Amino acid sequence: MVNVCDTGVELCGVRLDNPVIPASGTFGFGREFAEFYDLDILGAISVKGTTREARFGNPTPRIAECRGGVINSVGLQNPGIDAVIGEELPALRRIFHKPIIANISGFSIDEYEECCAKIDHEEQVEIIEVNISCPNVHNGGMSFGTSPGSAAAVTRAVKGVTTKPVFMKLSPNVGDIVSIARACEDAGADGICLINTMLGMRIDTMRRRPVIANKMGGFSGDAIFPIALRMVYQVAGACALPVMGCGGVSCADDVIEMMMAGATAVQVGAANLRDPYACMRIVEELPERMRHLGIERLEDIIGVVK
């Protein structure tokens, strides 16, 4: 019988009480969830994806229900980096006292650089997560995350202007995820976060048109868990960097499975939309599941599956 349950993990020198992190885009800047529970139970929070300018995002409808998940084409609605630093982060600091992961998006290398340089000065931001699933406006709209060369270019640019650990958040909509991860590693990334949403689509058969105004959107939720797990396993096996696993996680067993595949921390996304208590519930379930599986220290299981 194991009695001690150490859920702590360390990401690039940043200590987390537990590996559970709400994923960017599903948790806003925390305020809405603070109505449900004390956010300090979380390992960290990855806040809403932030761009240089304020964005409304894509036209609505931009949410579509699917079996086992949801498609969204929100399109990075956010108030812009200056409002995030001036208003959102100070508000979050009043209700959350653990590490904040900033999530930065850009439509050009310049934009990534400028936003990351600014956010790097924020004391409670301990990790910068760089979303490279956005289209590059200078390259025909091709997502930065779909080629090793452009993924590396963003990584190098961001690393040149920051002091905090930089995690590159990868898109799963690629042929060879390992080559993208390796390119980020070679360009100086401190960690990898994967996966972002998978490109999907639904059709309203009555109206004979796509449910989503933008036609396609990012699919997330329970159904993508095995795909995310596979990619975490591949990348963790091929890179020396710490990995944050993300995709379809909705219970403590999913967290443990992700960690056995190689993740040091685990993000919870779409599950927050259905169950606002999802992250709290997972944190509370962890010790019991660890005892059941004979795990004393959660860190001991990272990448145990070879």
Place this chain on the structure above:
Amino acid sequence: MYKKGLYTIVENRPLTAAVWRMVLAGDTQYIVRPGQFIDIAIDGLFLRRPISVCDWDDSTVTIIYKVVGKGTEAMSHMAPGSVLDCLTGLGNGFATDNGSQSPLLVGGGVGVPPLYNLCKRLTAEGRRPTVVMGFSTAGEIFYREEFEKLGVDVHVATADGSLGVRGLVTDAIDAAAAGFDYIYACGPVPMLRALYDRYDVPGQFSFEERMGCGFGACMGCSCKTKYGNKRICVDGPVLKREEIIW
């Protein structure tokens, strides 16, 4: 303030061929204004289903829903005694703290239900509301008598003319309702737009949009207003006339 809780179905019966009324028993303290909604988790479906509150008291909440997809179809098969996981107290709802003495309440189809508690509240406050409801056909009409029991004038329009004024709610308003100083409306966007364009009185319009979470986190249901971007789920669903951008 919103909260998650468990609610027991005490009644679930059809009002018309496609529209059902469900009464849920549970904690209603977070429902504070007419026009708010609840968000219902349904087994086997990923997202919750947002349904407007028709009426509530200390221990029950009444919703009226139309069977249009898998979620509402599943709801129509639920038996009394079943327990539902709901978020309650969502949305801003209608505010009645304005000077209006003779407001017009306009509902289209399943836009009618949230006006019921609003009408109750307005009459209790000593206002003299008039109700106009629009439906496609006579067989789809519901809650007419319930509104009449509140002691207000109720006018009905049907698109096919099978009952009441033939045409849209605007036809019924032009035919019967005069002298209103305010509009509260809930229904399809073309109806809201027609009211906005035709009657130059202040008002509040309740919108709907496909939602992810229902409590403001995912930004799925955002809209642009003259006062900036708003989320239909928490900053709405009710928008004031002066802020609406069509």
